[in-house]
Amino acid sequence: MTEWTVHGTRRVYESEWMSVDLDDVEVPQGERFEHHVLRLPFPSTGVVVIEDEKVLLMWRHRFTTGAWGWEIPAGRLEAGEAVETAAIRETEEETGYRVGTIEPLITFNPLNGISSTTTHIFVGTDAIKTGEPDPAEAARIEWVPLNEIHSYIRKGLIPCGITLVALNTYLTLRASSGPA
Template identity: 55%
Template sequence: MPVDPTEWTVHGTRRAYESPWVNVDLDDVEIPGGPRFEHHVLRFPRASTGAVVIDGDRVLLLWRNRFTTGVWGWEIPAGWSDDGEDPADAVAREIREETGYHAATITPLISYSPMTGISDQWYRVFLATDVRHEGEPEAAEASRVEWLPVGDLPKLIASGQITDGPSLTALAVYLSSPR
């Protein structure tokens, strides 16, 4: 198969930082007809998953603070897959840990790359339905876990109460999908 003339050439990779959460690499790249330089790349050792949890006309969200941005906001349940764990099983586990609910039905909604220019991360989002309460969520996961009307999502997004990229993407896809 011929090489696309607009495809960058990677001459090598040097790991600058490594952890169980994220790796930072410096890739020696060359742009076609352009310069050769080091490009920072974030590589994630585990798959990311999230879920839009729906019960009728309600969506289950977590009210969280993110110290990195200093922002409080509503988010979908989300987390990482453990080594060898199926993403659907991982998101079911995350829903239980973060909300105290069990979802009997989990179906794929969308897979996407949230930071294509600087990261290899893939995010898999599922639709979770047929839920039942099983217990209390893990205390460190969220300040509040609440069922909110699906119809309020556009207002929550417009007012800046949902700013988390994975949550925005997941909820926008859900809202734009035929139901």
């Protein structure tokens, strides 16, 4: 097995949130072409907040897909910010709850065929209500029983890929090792 060869990169768009590049690549069989790559300057974080067999979820609308759905709190790091700090900050900003403890759950790349971005997911516990959620982030916040998550997924109520990976990973690992 050999790796693709990158001969160069041409930036076609850049903002503080992302860049879009055309990478000049060559596949092992010898074909050479330009491949679009979305690059984000900072990783993302998400938190599966657990309390009393329930998970904290946000009901929100995504204009990009025109769909409503349940999501975990998530967002990008600020310059120089640690992933744990960003996870705690994003949870509080988006939900009005501050987690007291976070543990790493999974790190993954949600679009590794076209993007270099990485998402770090944590499990948060000891949540304390500190204020109201940001109305731009969520229409409502609810503690959803963990035993209802698979039903929500089957009904299409959790369309967010990051949330699906986070919740399925949490539930799978929990089932194999017992409650957190």
